[in-house]
Amino acid sequence: MNETDVFVRKTANYRIWIDEAGAGNIRVLKRINFKTLVALFEELHGEIRKRSSDNPGKVHIIFYISRSLYEEMSVNAKEFLGFCQSCMGIKFELVLMEM
Numbered sequence: 001m002n003e004t005d006v007f008v009r010k011t012a013n014y015r016i017w018i019d020e021a022g023a024g025n026i027r028v029l030k031r032i033n034f035k036t037l038v039a040l041f042e043e044l045h046g047e048i049r050k051r052s053s054d055n056p057g058k059v060h061i062i063f064y065i066s067r068s069l070y071e072e073m074s075v076n077a078k079e080f081l082g083f084c085q086s087c088m089g090i091k092f093e094l095v096l097m098e099m
Helices: 034-051 067-072 075-087
Strands: 008-010 014-018 024-028 059-066 090-097
Touching: 014 034, 024 034, 034 059, 034 075, 059 067, 067 090, 075 090
Parallel strands: 024 059, 059 090
Antiparallel strands: 008 014, 014 024
């Protein structure tokens, strides 16, 4: 992957990127609303699919969040993450970080 192929979005609240293995990564730094969470997954899922069109497979997304933010996360957000894993063919990993 060369520099022109890098996919990264950075804000004060989150970071999203696709690593060299083609896995999507989302790191939540501060609270975000549910609409933003859905938009991040939509953008990252689309970008991974576009990049792997010659090798279709299961989309892999790693979600990094602090334990305190995860505990504050709404039921809707947790259900959405479960939906992504079970119904959309996404291999989903949740990494709870100690801050």
